[in-house]
Amino acid sequence: MLKKGDRIRFLNTTGGGIVSEILDKGLVKVTDDEGFDIPVLARECVLVEQVNEENNLPTRRPESASSDARSQVVAQETKKEEEIVFEEVPDGDELCVALAFVPEDVKKLQTTTFDWYMVNDSNYHLYYTISSKQDDGAYALLENGLLHRNTTFLLRTIGNEELSGYERLYVQVMAFKDDKNYDVQQPLSVHLHIRPISFLKLHSFGDNDYFDEPAMVFSLNAPEQEYDLSEVDFSKVMTHKERVQPVRKSQPQKRPEVIEVDLHINQLLDTTAGLTPSDMLAYQLKVFEETLAAHKQSKGQKIVFIHGKGNGTLRNEILKLLKHKYASYPYQDASFREYGFGATMITIR
Numbered sequence: 001m002l003k004k005g006d007r008i009r010f011l012n013t014t015g016g017g018i019v020s021e022i023l024d025k026g027l028v029k030v031t032d033d034e035g036f037d038i039p040v041l042a043r044e045c046v047l048v049e050q051v052n053e054e055n056n057l058p059t060r061r062p063e064s065a066s067s068d069a070r071s072q073v074v075a076q077e078t079k080k081e082e083e084i085v086f087e088e089v090p091d092g093d094e095l096c097v098a099l100a101f102v103p104e105d106v107k108k109l110q111t112t113t114f115d116w117y118m119v120n121d122s123n124y125h126l127y128y129t130i131s132s133k134q135d136d137g138a139y140a141l142l143e144n145g146l147l148h149r150n151t152t153f154l155l156r157t158i159g160n161e162e163l164s165g166y167e168r169l170y171v172q173v174m175a176f177k178d179d180k181n182y183d184v185q186q187p188l189s190v191h192l193h194i195r196p197i198s199f200l201k202l203h204s205f206g207d208n209d210y211f212d213e214p215a216m217v218f219s220l221n222a223p224e225q226e227y228d229l230s231e232v233d234f235s236k237v238m239t240h241k242e243r244v245q246p247v248r249k250s251q252p253q254k255r256p257e258v259i260e261v262d263l264h265i266n267q268l269l270d271t272t273a274g275l276t277p278s279d280m281l282a283y284q285l286k287v288f289e290e291t292l293a294a295h296k297q298s299k300g301q302k303i304v305f306i307h308g309k310g311n312g313t314l315r316n317e318i319l320k321l322l323k324h325k326y327a328s329y330p331y332q333d334a335s336f337r338e339y340g341f342g343a344t345m346i347t348i349r
Helices: 067-082 160-166 196-200 277-294 313-324
Strands: 007-010 016-022 027-031 037-041 045-049 097-103 114-120 125-133 139-147 151-158 168-176 188-193 216-219 226-228 258-262 302-306 331-333 343-347
Touching: 016 045, 037 151, 097 168, 114 125, 114 139, 114 160, 139 151, 151 160, 160 196, 258 277, 277 302, 277 313, 313 343
Parallel strands: 188 226, 258 302
Antiparallel strands: 007 016, 007 045, 016 027, 027 037, 097 114, 097 216, 114 151, 125 139, 125 168, 168 188, 302 343, 331 343
């Protein structure tokens, strides 16, 4: 069993550090050489240097030990790692891979952190890379490594303020077996578009086969597909080990004449608990700008933003943005017959 102060290295990826805290749910907090704290499952750690229980100091190897002796110690540690057996399970030869987000406190989605997991529910070992698409179209590597068969691995813990960096993910997976002959599986190559607003909706997190807690789970079994939660019903991409069918795009559809976006806060969030009026206004404006950004290539597209009459604060803030940041976009009051005084229509230019 690991103890505070033990030096470890990670089993499924490079790096390691000192165990700084023993957490619950089989987790330990590891402080790496650069001072960053990393929560990781204890079973994913390999002990390198143990704390002496009598004086609470690391048990160091004698300085006089020969290089051969040191090599033997390293060889023994490697052998211990290799002795870990990752068993196959019945009906596990169908590749089943997923990404999952588990909130620390599902009742406080506006402020909680999220544990980000990769799930390998199959009898194959996996090499994987996970990248994030940047504003310039290039990709930045977030995670990569080896995930053993029938294993759930904690990638990292994400703060609420970091979620925008996980909006567009690109995941690549290659499957293999190293102890027997196997049927070749096609590499997985999956684009995920996860709108940050999804993390604020309680219904996004549900019962699942992998965690005791409610989780947002994305299947990676449909290669070369994009799950865009701004267009696809979220319940259709949640998975309980069943294969998610690709969202097929057939004939190009005629662009609708008008797109309606309701900015009333109760239409955007399931709950406003803990949010100040300033927080709600900021969120409404964020949705407004995200919508314009999503349609910036659709020249001539008309979008009606329903903001309501109210005290006029939201409308005035939208008009400020249109005058200064989106000056090239023509705008006008939307149809009074349909929306009263509570909507503004914008044309993309």
